[in-house]
Amino acid sequence: MAKKLKTYQTSLGFYDLAIAAPSMKSALEAWGAGSNLFHQGVAKETTEPDVVAAAMANPGVVIKRPAGSNGRFAEHSDLPTDLGGEDGIDKREKVRSKPKKRALRR
Numbered sequence: 001m002a003k004k005l006k007t008y009q010t011s012l013g014f015y016d017l018a019i020a021a022p023s024m025k026s027a028l029e030a031w032g033a034g035s036n037l038f039h040q041g042v043a044k045e046t047t048e049p050d051v052v053a054a055a056m057a058n059p060g061v062v063i064k065r066p067a068g069s070n071g072r073f074a075e076h077s078d079l080p081t082d083l084g085g086e087d088g089i090d091k092r093e094k095v096r097s098k099p100k101k102r103a104l105r106r
Helices: 024-031 049-057 091-097
Strands: 006-012 015-021 043-045 063-066
Touching: 006 024, 006 049, 015 024, 015 049, 024 043
Parallel strands: none
Antiparallel strands: 006 015, 006 043, 015 063
16 A cells, blocks of 8 residues: 655755655655754644645645745746845845945054
């Protein structure tokens, strides 16, 4: 009897990833994770209907979408287009780009 598949989800790099797999261990192997992402709290079993349906359509295949988006999961996905901040520039970058004023010490 085949093991029942569960749907697992994580976010790695530029993508949110999901997979229908028989175990957490097999999901980690498919994602190429070098550590236990479930133990670290960055991966979970999901029951979201859209994610489960997409993963169950291709069991064992890693599906992805741009990180932080609500787009649909697919085997091939575009890179994220919105990287946050205005004009795609993170506010922290603006702060770092300002030159620091230093008093001259004599």
